[in-house]
Structures are given as C-alpha cells and as structure tokens.
Amino acid sequence: xSQNNKSTDRSMNGQVGEDGNQFLxxxxxxxxxxxxxxxxxxxKGFSRITPIPNSPxxxxxxxxxxxxxxxxxxxxxxxxLPEMExxxxxxxxxxxxxxxxxxxxxxxxxxxxxVGANEMEETPDLGEGVDTSFMTGIAKTGERxxxxxxxxxxxxxxxxxxxxxxx
Amino acid sequence: xxxxxxxxxxxxxxxxxxxxxxxxxxxxxLEHAPDDLDLLNSIxxxxxxxKGAAGTFGFPDxxxxxxxxxxxxxxxxxxSVQPNADLIEVLLRNVDTLGTLLECAKTGDAPPDxxxxxxxxxxGLLTLKPDDVPVKANISSAAGRSVRSYRVRxxxxxxxxxxxxxxxxxxxxxxxxxxxxxxxxxxSALPPLAEMNPEICYLSWTLLLHTNVSQREIQDVFGxxxxxxxVEIVHVSQEISATVDDLDHKTTMSIANESDIATxxxxxxxxxxxxxxxxxxxxxxxxxSERRVxxxxxxxxxxxxxxxxxxxHRLDNLINVxxxxxxxxxxxxxxxxxxxxxxxxxxxxxAHLSKTVRDLQELSLSLRMVPIAVTFQKMTRIVHDLARxxxxxxxxxxxxxxxxxxxxxxDQIGDPLMHMVRNAADHGIETPDERIAAGKPAExxxxxxxxxxxxxxxxxxKDDGRGLDRQVIRSKAIERQLIREEDNLSNQEIDxxxxxxxxxxxxxxxxxxxxxxxxDVVRRNVEALQGSVSIQSEMxxxxxxxxxxxxxxxxxxxxxxxxxxxxYILPLLSVVESFRPEPQxxxxxxxxxxxxxxxxxxxxxxxxxxxxxxxxRVTEPSEGIVVIVENQGKKCALLVDELLGQSQxxxxxxxxxxxxxxxxxxxxxxxxGRVAMILDIFGLMRLASNSYVDGSRPVEEKPTPTLKLTGxxx
Numbered sequence: 015x016s017q018n019n020k021s022t023d024r025s026m027n028g029q030v031g032e033d034g035n036q037f038l039x040x041x042x043x044x045x046x047x048x049x050x051x052x053x054x055x056x057x058k059g060f061s062r063i064t065p066i067p068n069s070p071x072x073x074x075x076x077x078x079x080x081x082x083x084x085x086x087x088x089x090x091x092x093x094x095l096p097e098m099e100x101x102x103x104x105x106x107x108x109x110x111x112x113x114x115x116x117x118x119x120x121x122x123x124x125x126x127x128x129v130g131a132n133e134m135e136e137t138p139d140l141g142e143g144v145d146t147s148f149m150t151g152i153a154k155t156g157e158r159x160x161x162x163x164x165x166x167x168x169x170x171x172x173x174x175x176x177x178x179x180x181x
Numbered sequence: 182x183x184x185x186x187x188x189x190x191x192x193x194x195x196x197x198x199x200x201x202x203x204x205x206x207x208x209x210x211l212e213h214a215p216d217d218l219d220l221l222n223s224i225x226x227x228x229x230x231x232k233g234a235a236g237t238f239g240f241p242d243x244x245x246x247x248x249x250x251x252x253x254x255x256x257x258x259x260x261s262v263q264p265n266a267d268l269i270e271v272l273l274r275n276v277d278t279l280g281t282l283l284e285c286a287k288t289g290d291a292p293p294d295x296x297x298x299x300x301x302x303x304x305g306l307l308t309l310k311p312d313d314v315p316v317k318a319n320i321s322s323a324a325g326r327s328v329r330s331y332r333v334r335x336x337x338x339x340x341x342x343x344x345x346x347x348x349x350x351x352x353x354x355x356x357x358x359x360x361x362x363x364x365x366x367x368x369s370a371l372p373p374l375a376e377m378n379p380e381i382c383y384l385s386w387t388l389l390l391h392t393n394v395s396q397r398e399i400q401d402v403f404g405x406x407x408x409x410x411x412v413e414i415v416h417v418s419q420e421i422s423a424t425v426d427d428l429d430h431k432t433t434m435s436i437a438n439e440s441d442i443a444t445x446x447x448x449x450x451x452x453x454x455x456x457x458x459x460x461x462x463x464x465x466x467x468x469x470s471e472r473r474v475x476x477x478x479x480x481x482x483x484x485x486x487x488x489x490x491x492x493x494h495r496l497d498n499l500i501n502v503x504x505x506x507x508x509x510x511x512x513x514x515x516x517x518x519x520x521x522x523x524x525x526x527x528x529x530x531x532a533h534l535s536k537t538v539r540d541l542q543e544l545s546l547s548l549r550m551v552p553i554a555v556t557f558q559k560m561t562r563i564v565h566d567l568a569r570x571x572x573x574x575x576x577x578x579x580x581x582x583x584x585x586x587x588x589x590x591x592d593q594i595g596d597p598l599m600h601m602v603r604n605a606a607d608h609g610i611e612t613p614d615e616r617i618a619a620g621k622p623a624e625x626x627x628x629x630x631x632x633x634x635x636x637x638x639x640x641x642x643k644d645d646g647r648g649l650d651r652q653v654i655r656s657k658a659i660e661r662q663l664i665r666e667e668d669n670l671s672n673q674e675i676d677x678x679x680x681x682x683x684x685x686x687x688x689x690x691x692x693x694x695x696x697x698x699x700x701d702v703v704r705r706n707v708e709a710l711q712g713s714v715s716i717q718s719e720m721x722x723x724x725x726x727x728x729x730x731x732x733x734x735x736x737x738x739x740x741x742x743x744x745x746x747x748x749y750i751l752p753l754l755s756v757v758e759s760f761r762p763e764p765q766x767x768x769x770x771x772x773x774x775x776x777x778x779x780x781x782x783x784x785x786x787x788x789x790x791x792x793x794x795x796x797x798r799v800t801e802p803s804e805g806i807v808v809i810v811e812n813q814g815k816k817c818a819l820l821v822d823e824l825l826g827q828s829q830x831x832x833x834x835x836x837x838x839x840x841x842x843x844x845x846x847x848x849x850x851x852x853x854g855r856v857a858m859i860l861d862i863f864g865l866m867r868l869a870s871n872s873y874v875d876g877s878r879p880v881e882e883k884p885t886p887t888l889k890l891t892g893x894x895x
Contacts, residue, residue: 062854062855064848064855064856064857064858065747065795066835066845067793067794067795067842067844067845068793068794068842068843068844068845069842073839075856076839076848076856077856078850078854078855078856080505081501081504081505081508081850082833082837082838083833083834083835083837083838083839083848083850083856085839114838115838116838
C-alpha cells in the first residue's frame with residue numbers, strides 16, 4: 015500500500031526516488047524501455063482492435079478487455095519509430111493511468127528488473143528535438159541502458175501536457 | 182463499533198435530508214392552502230423527527246435550531262399563528278438554514294454566522310405572540326384537544342448504546358410531549374455487578390404519559406430505535422391508569438419524575454451486584470421479552486415501506502456485471518448456434534437462458550430509475566423565490582413528477598432545468614403591469630411537465646410570457662457572426678440560435694440570469710446525457726422549451742451498419758428509413774454539397790467514411806445504402822456500405838478510459854467480442870456543417886506525432 019503510494023508520487027513528479035524500484039522492461043525497435051511494475055495491470059497477446067475514428071495515429075483503436083473498452087496506444091507510432099506488422103510476439107501491456115486503463119503495443123516484453131537508486135540517473139539533457147518530458151530517468155544495469163517512462167505524461171492524462179505531447 | 186455509528190449517522194443524514202425536502206414542499210403547498218391541517222402536521226412531524234434524531238445522534242446545534250422551528254409550527258397548528266406569505270418565507274429560509282446546519286454537522290464544520298441571525302428572526306416570530314407559553318403548559322390547556330393517557334413500555338435493545346442511542350434522551354423527549362405521571366424502571370434483567378457489561382442496556386421502562394398528541398407522534402419519538410427495541414404504546418383511560426403498576430414487576434422501582442432516571446440508573450447499577458433478588462427468574466423474563474421483540478420486528482417489516490438503501494456503486498457494478506453477462510450470453514449463443522448447425526442437435530434450453538438473462542438485464546436497469554419529483558420540487562422553490570425577488574406573480578405547475586428516469590439523469594438534469602426555469606421566470610414572464618397592458622392576466626403561468634413518448638422522456642417547460650423576439654435574435658446572431666446576413670433561416674432555426682455558444686441577447690445581464698447565457702450550457706448538459714433540447718416560441722404568447730432524454734443511459738436499440746470491415750451502430754430511434762438511392766436521386770448542389778431527394782424532400786447526404794476519416798467499400802451512393810436519420814427536427818442521409826441488423830447494445834462510455842471523440846457517442850461490445858463504435862448523429866451533422874463552413878474537414882487537421890525520441894538511449 016505504502017509502496018504503491020510512493021511509486022505513484024514518484025511518477026507524478028517525474029523524479030528518481032531515493033530507493034530502487036521494480037520495472038517491467040520491453041523492446042521497441044532495438045531500444046529498451048521500462049515502466050513501473052505497479053502500474054502494469056496485465057500483459058496480453060495481441061487481439062482484435064477496433065479503430066477509433068478521428069483520433070491521433072498512435073491510438074490504434076480500442077480493445078475489449080473483459081467487457082471494458084480500452085484504448086490501445088502503439089508506442090512505435092507514438093515515438094515515431096517505423097511501424098511494424100503485428101505478429102505473434104507483439105504484446106499489449108495493460109497499464110493503469112489514474113482511474114483509466116489503457117494498452118500499450120510493444121515489440122516484446124523482456125523482463126522485470128530491480129533498479130536500485132544508485133543505478134538510476136536523471137534524464138540527461140538530450141538537446142533540441144528530443145522531448146524528454148515523459149522520461150523519468152535512465153537506468154543502467156550492466157551494459158544495458160533502459161529508458162524509464164512516466165506513464166502519466168505518456169498517456170497525456172495530465173490535460174495541460176496532452177496537447178504538447180500530441181502536437 | 183465506530184463503523185456502526187457512522188452507518189447510523191449517515192442514515193440519519195439521509196433521512197433528515199428527506200424530511201427537509203418534504204418540509205420544503207409542504208411549506209410551498211401551504212402557501213396556497215393555509216388551512217390544510219394535514220399538511221401542517223406533516224411539516225411538523227418532519228421537524229419533530231429531525232429534532233429528536235439530532236438530539237439522539239449528538240448534534241445539539243441542529244436539535245436546538247429545530248426546536249424553535251418546531252415551536253413556531255406548533256403554534257401554527259394550534260391556530261395561534263396564521264400562516265401567511267411572509268411567515269412561510271421565513272420558515273423556508275429556516276428550512277434552508279437547517280439544511281446548512283445539517284451539512285455542517287455532517288462535515289464537522291462550524292456553522293456559518295447567518296444561522297444565529299435566522300434563529301433570531303425565528304425567535305422574533307415566537308415572541309411576537311403574547312400568548313406564547315411553554316409548550317408543555319399549552320398542551321394540557323389547548324382547547325378542543327382531549328388529553329389522553331398512554332402507557333408506554335420501552336424495552337430498549339440490549340445493544341442500544343452501540344447504535345449511538347441513549348434512552349435518557351428518548352425519555353426526555355417523551356416528557357416534552359406531555360406530562361409523565363408515573364415512571365417505572367424494570368431492573369430485572371440486571372446481572373450481578375461482576376457480570377455486567379457497561380455497554381449493554383439492561384433496563385426497561387414503563388411510563389404513564391398524559392398528552393394531547395396522537396399515538397403516532399409518540400411512536401415517532403422512538404423512530405430511530407423502533408427497529409430493534411420493543412415499544413408498546415397502549416391507550417389507557419383515566420380510570421384505569423391508576424392500575425398501571427399492577428404489572429407483575431416485583432422488582433420495579435417507582436421514580437418520581439424523569440430527570441431522576443439518570444441518577445437512579447446509576448444507583449441501580451451500583452447496588453445491583455449485592456441485591457440477589459434482582460436476578461430471580463431473569464432468564465425467563467428475558468426469553469419472554471425477546472420473543473415479543475422479535476414478533477414486533479416481524480410486524481414492523483410488513484407495515485413499513487419496503488425499501489432498501491443500496492450504495493450507488495454497488496448498483497452500478499451489478500448493472501455492469503449483468504451487462505457482461507448479456508455479452509457473454511450472446512457469444513455463447515452464437516457458438517451454440519454454430520454447433521447446433523453442425524451436429525444437427527436441437528435444444529431450447531439456451532433460448533430460455535437468453536430470455537432470463539434479458540429479463541435480468543431489464544430488471545437491473547429499472548433499479549436505477551427514480552422519479553423526477555425531487556428535481557421538480559427544487560424548481561418550485563426557485564420560481565417561488567424568483568417571483569418574490571422580481572416582483573412578479575407566477576403560478577407554477579408541475580405535471581408528471583412520477584415519471585421515472587435514470588438516477589444519473591435526474592441528478593444531472595437539475596442544473597440545466599434551473600437555467601431554463603430562471604430564464605422563463607426572469608425573461609419570459611413579464612411584470613404584472615406589462616401583462617395587463619398586453620391583455621393577459623397579471624399572474625404568469627409556468628408549467629413544467631415530464632412524460633414518456635416513444636422510448637424517450639420529455640421534459641417540457643412552458644411559459645405564457647413574452648416569447649422570443651426573432652428580430653433581436655437574428656440581428657444579434659449576425660452581429661456575433663453566428664449566421665450570415667443572407668442566410669435564410671426558418672423561424673424554428675432562429676429560435677434555436679439561443680442555444681449556440683456565445684449567444685446572448687441580454688443588454689444587461691441581471692443577477693438572475695443573462696438571457697441566452699446558460700442556454701448553451703443547457704444544451705451541452707443535455708447532450709452530455711445523450712438528449713437534445715429545442716424551443717418553440719410565439720412572440721407575445723410565450724415559449725416552450727423541450728428536453729428529450731433517453732430512458733436510460735446504459736442500453737439502447739441500435740442499427741448495425743458496415744463500413745469496410747468495421748461495424749458501427751446507429752441509434753435506432755434516430756433512424757427514419759433506409760434505402761438504396763437511384764443515381765438520379767442524388768444531386769449535387771453548387772455550394773451545399775450533395776443531397777438526396779426523398780419523395781420530393783431534399784435531404785443533405787453525409788458520407789460517413791469521410792466525416793470519420795475511415796475506409797469504406799462504397800463511395801458511390803447508388804451502390805450503397807443511405808440511412809435517413811433525424812435529430813432535433815433536422816434530417817440527413819448517411820451513406821454506408823451495408824446494413825447488418827438490429828440489436829440492443831450496452832453503451833460503453835469512451836471517456837471511461839479515453840476521451841470524447843467527435844461524431845462518436847460511445848462504444849459497445851458485439852456478440853463476437855469485438856468493439857463497435859456508436860455513431861452520434863448530432864455530432865456527425867456538426868462535423869459535416871463544420872467542414873462546410875471551414876471549407877476543409879476538421880478531421881484532416883489530425884495531429885500527427887512529431888516526437889523524436891529515437892536518440893534517447895544512444
């Protein structure tokens with residue numbers, strides 16, 4: 015309970031916390047990303063998606079998740095990576111953003127990672143043209159560099175942030 | 182134990198709010214029927230119950246305040262104070278203040294300053310009357326009312342204290358009703374001191390009460406404990422009242438007056454341990470008393486109105502789960518039908534199951550239906566206040582208060598209705614002088630009406646005021662660039678301009694309402710409830726605003742249509758007809774786009790795939806199907822690939838996990854588990870007219886993501 019609160023707080027202010035945390039990591043292209051495990055509701059195989067008309071291109075549509083209508087975001091499109099045909103490895107990570115539930119389409123899920131506080135770094139300034147607003151930080155474990163994502167910013171639930179993320 | 186208390190408190194607040202609402206409506210009716218004693222009695226009962234319960238639950242502020250209110254009402258009952266408009270005004274304000282006090286008690290805030298002012302005002306009313314004497318004395322001297330004697334036996338539930346009740350307070354309240362001449366306390370249930378649990382109530386009382394109030398009112402004192410405790414009220418004539426103590430209570434003690442009860446109780450508690458006599462045949466008595474209590478409880482249940490308060494969320498969950506059941510049922514049905522076809526097996530059992538599930542769903546939806554009466558009653562109050570404030574004479578009438586609507590709708594329709602009612606009272610109805618000059622009766626008439634029609638609920642607000650001035654509206658709309666000078670609008674279209682955002686004809690915005698301001702809010706709110714609003718008006722004769730609302734927000738009849746591989750749902754209620762047009766029935770109009778000619782009527786053609794920016798197989802209208810739909814009196818023809826069928830769909834809100842999408846009313850889950858979008862006819866029309874005005878479709882301004890993050894991990 016308290017851990018949950020703490021993690022939510024952290025993701026809200028986008029700061030790397032004092033102590034470490036668990037992250038679910040996944041692949042996009044050849045890059046590795048991580049999201050807080052406490053925000054992950056489930057991982058689903060790819061299933062039929064109904065497009066939502068007049069929506070941004072990265073919104074692939076909606077899926078029937080046991081009766082709930084859940085929007086699906088393709089992170090490749092969102093991050094401007096080349097789109098890929100969905101195959102049997104394509105997975106949807108179902109995450110909770112506030113009271114809302116949404117699905118993220120990623121290439122593949124890698125593993126669950128314990129990231130200690132000393133392994134996390136603040137998002138570096140990547141210069142012009144790189145929007146780092148939805149990154150919480152970068153985790154280094156061995157040779158791997160994992161971009162930690164702030165789901166709230168990413169999903170644009172923060173209304174004031176949404177337009178700048180989208181536009 | 183603490184939770185228990187909270188539960189009872191919240192029950193108290195809910196009930197108090199209901200009593201308040203009843204008192205308010207009673208007072209408003211009393212204005213027109215000052216002699217109605219039943220009405221007055223019911224108002225009094227409301228105040229009385231609140232007072233008693235507030236005392237019991239430890240809200241002294243509320244109890245004291247209500248006490249004064251009750252006194253005034255009591256004087257009105259006796260006829261020593263005549264109800265008139267001013268008095269009722271003060272009482273109404275008191276009811277409001279009482280509401281504020283209750284709110285404060287609920288939240289634990291300190292009551293605002295105005296409370297004491299209102300209380301003073303009320304006290305002023307009381308002291309005005311020279312014949313004001315303590316209520317108690319009044320009772321025995323009140324003319325025309327006979328003093329009766331009742332023997333009241335009160336055996337509290339053993340766990341009464343745990344419910345936050347205190348018998349002493351109840352007995353004191355009982356004493357307020359009249360004169361208690363005899364009090365007997367039964368201590369037979371007291372265990373030896375060592376076995377005594379201080380949280381259990383071991384005592385019971387028998388009192389002889391002389392009063393002029395009815396048995397019902399005595400019963401009311403025990404209103405909050407009557408579920409669990411035994412209360413016997415027996416009317417005894419004066420002659421036999423002396424024999425009240427011939428009851429077989431060997432161990433009862435007589436107490437001179439009620440204020441001694443507390444001390445006596447304490448002393449009994451202190452001495453009971455050493456008095457072995459007290460426990461004699463205790464078990465037997467308890468058995469007897471319990472038997473009576475339980476029989477009494479059973480009786481209570483059958484007499485009282487049978488309602489159960491259920492948390493709204495639980496209800497919603499139930500409805501959702503049943504919605505899921507319907508969807509799963511449809512899936513099973515499809516698979517079963519397939520299997521039946523292959524195996525040649527015949528069975529009716531699934532059909533029975535489907536029917537039961539459908540019945541269950543209908544039943545579950547009806548759970549959320551509540552009458553609109555509460556909302557209407559608020560309007561009565563608003564008109565009453567406004568009429569006074571504006572110096573107008575308004576007769577307000579409501580019809581169809583019993584019409585049932587989804588609770589969400591009833592809750593949310595209040596605001597838009599209030600705007601409308603204010604507009605009607607402020608701008609619609611003229612001052613008495615103006616009305617007489619116009620040859621109308623001085624008293625204006627506003628009627629609020631609710632009724633069912635064709636699967637919809639209509640709420641109609643009608644006034645006989647000055648009506649809308651189309652000239653003013655038209656020029657204002659041109660000035661605001663809402664329409665163009667050369668636009669040729671029908672009268673109805675002009676009238677409905679007042680619902681357009683940013684439209685206001687008020688030269689001066691009064692503190693009551695600016696004309697037109699709020700009307701777009703009304704429309705937005707009503708549309709949020711999947712309804713529509715329109716106005717008919719006749720200059721000098723009045724206006725009628727009509728709100729159409731769906732019966733329920735959760736389910737609707739849909740027409741499935743196909744566009745490419747996707748299924749979309751049209752609300753069946755909006756569908757007028759569908760057909761495949763002949764090529765010559767489609768006409769291009771120079772600037773107005775495409776139209777379909779249906780039996781001489783020209784209907785604009787909307788290509789759904791274009792408005793929604795999705796794929797379609799058919800782009801030639803004569804190869805597809807056009808569905809004529811109607812919304813707010815406007816028709817349009819939607820071009821679709823094919824019609825797939827008709828079905829009841831459970832509406833899923835897109836906003837739950839996403840946000841609103843133009844042209845889409847929501848989503849639903851089809852029998853095969855796929856999600857289908859429900860089209861919003863009005864939204865589609867608006868999309869179409871936007872694209873016409875702007876010259877380009879807004880959908881093409883689709884935002885494209887331009888995020889660059891590819892270098893982030895490099």
